[in-house]
Amino acid sequence: MKSRAEHQAPPVETIPATQRPARPRLGLSGRVFLLTIALVGLCEILIYVPTVANxxxxxxSDRIAAAHVAALVVDASPGQTASKDLTDRLLTGVGARAVIVSGATRTVIARDALPETVSRVVDLQSNGWTHSIAGAWSTLFRPAEAPIRVIGKHQDGFTPVEIVxxxxxxxxxxxxxxLRLLGTSMIVAAVVAGLVFLVLQRFIVRPVRLLVSNITAFAGSPEATSRIIVPSGRNDEVGDAEVALAEMEMALADELRAKRHLADLGLSVSKINHEMRNLLTTAQLLGDRLEGVTDPVVQRVAPRLVATLGRAIRFCEETLAYGRATERHPQKRTFPLAPLLADQADLSGRGPxxxxxxxxxxxxxITVHADPEQLSRALANLVRNxxxxxxxxPSPxxxxxxxxxxxxxxxxxLVTDTGPGLPPKAREHLFAPFKGSTRPGGTGLGLAIAAELIGLNDGTIALDQTPTSVQFRITLPAGKRA
Structure with missing residues (x-):
């Protein structure tokens, strides 16, 4: 038969955290910086595009206004006609090939004949912002090869003017x-992004870094009170986090110091119990020999002495068992429950x-998914009790x-017995070590160990309310059906 060590999996080599290769990561400052750039860039786009369209x-609109002035000059000319020289100067000032005024009489100012077709028509009188942006995009990236026609009027009350x-x-x-707007926008964006980044760095990133560094330092020495964070007194979420962290670290440090003291005390008690068990075992052997002495006084006292020594030895053994290192991690598997229950009669310690x-x-x-050895130990503690x-x-x-x-x-x-039942005092501290025992010389560790083993296997244990007998209810995960 192979030993348990031979069945165990080979140890897995682990790499210490200090030797693991550091993965490149983007810190909080870098993320804040990129987020700031993205938000400022989005704002710039939302401002830049409408500004270009406008x-x-x-x-x-300036060309339409200049065209109105040119039309007024023509109207003021003798015979409402313009010479070729005046026409050239008016069209040069407008920057157009032709100006058309549709009033009571249609006035056309042009050097040559009007073009028969134009690339596109821009009506400034019904030009929404979406059309303005689309038109600006077309002008920049899809310039027209032929002239364009623009319709508008200088002010309300003026006659509409068309220019080609x-x-x-x-x-x-x-x-x-x-290009000018882009340069200005880049400067403004850089200044705004820098200011936003500095503000976020000062009021968010830096406090978070302090929290992280404190948590890291506290994890290295959680019992040192000097590692507990001192709240800065901020009246925001960061201040609340500092206060909560300080309270948690203080409570954890106190708890760890108390557990360390208890661990030291438990180690001392275990050593004392070990020595006492050896001494009491020797005394028990001597007591067994006293039972063979014919002296009536010895015959009357010896059984009590042997029983007392037996209880003392059991107390030491149970205390040592409870004071050992924590239970191993359960090795769960699915197995039938009936054979394990049948073995409890042989493990109960009953005698003649x-x-x-x-x-x-x-x-x-019926199958359960648990550690068979730990479940058997838990049931054995209940049955022995x-x-x-x-x-x-004694019961009839x-x-x-x-x-x-x-x-x-x-x-x-369900583990049920026909014994005398449990008094109310024992029910109050049923699963607490050294408190739940009801018999003389008992330690109360059996139920505490049973509860710990059941909890390790994702189960629960409770005492059912019964009039006289004692009934414990254990609930465990069931094994998968075949």
Whole structure:
């Protein structure tokens, strides 16, 4: 038969945290910086695009205004006609090929004949912001090869004016304006992003870094009171986090110091108990020999002495068992429950002086998912307590019943005895070590160990309310059905 060590998996080599290669990561400051740039860039886009579109509208509106002035000059000319020289100067001032005024009489100012087709028509009188942005995009990235036609009026009450002009001067002016606006926007964006980053760094990133550095330092020495954070007194969420962290670190430091003291005390008690158990074992051997002495006084005292020494030895053994290192991690597997319940009669410690009857009620197909050894130990503690109780207070029909049933994904185990029951004082501290015992010389560790083992296997244990007998209810995860 192979030993348990031979069945265990080979140890897995772990790399200390200090030797693990550091993965490149973007810190909080870097993320804040990138977020600031993204938000400022988005704001710049939302401002930049409408501004360029508005510049195009204003440029065309200036040409419409100049066209109105040219039309007034023609109206003031003798015969409402303009010479070729005046026409050239008016059209040069407007920057158009032709100006058309549709009033009572249609006035056309042009050097040559009007073009038969135009690339696009821009109506400034019904030009929404979406059309303005689309028009600006077209002018910059899809310039017209033929002239364009612009319709508008200088002010309310004026006659609408149409102008025909080349789009190249408009595009050149827009490109220059875009470059100037881009340079200005970049400077403003850099200043705004820097200020926002500094503000976020000062009021958010730096406090968070202090919290993280304090948590890291406290984790290195959690019992040192000097590592506890001192709240800065801020009246915001960061201040609340500092106060909560200080309270948590203080409570944890106190708890760890108390546990360290208890651990030291437990180690000392374990050493003392170990020595006492050896001494008491020797005394028990001597007491066994006294039972063979024919002196009546010795015959009367020897059984009591042997019983007292036996209780003292059991107390030391149970205390040592409870004071060992924490229970190992359970090695869970699915197994049938009926054989394990049947073994409890042999593990109960019953003898001729206490003929307890055991009864197991468990269907063969009931399985549980747990550590078999730990579950057996937990049940053995419950059964031994029941046997000891019925030995101390004999019952007409001493019986221990182990009954298992499956409901859904859980298995319920009922451990019932016909003993004298539990007094109210024992029920108050039932699963507390050294407090739940009801018999003389008992330690109360059996129920505490049983509760710990059941909890490690994701189960629960509780005492059912019964009139006389004692019944414990254990609930464990059921094994998967085949």
């Amino acid at each position: 510049y195009r509208v204003m440029w065309l 002009l080349d789009e190249a001067p408009l595009r050149n002016a827009m490109v220059k304006f875009c 002086d206490c003929p307890v009857v055991f009864r197991e009620i468990c269907a063969p197909d 029941a046997v000891e109780a019925m030995r101390a207070a 029909t001493p019986r221990v019943t182990l009954e298992a049933s499956r409901v859904g994904d859980s298995v319920t185990i």
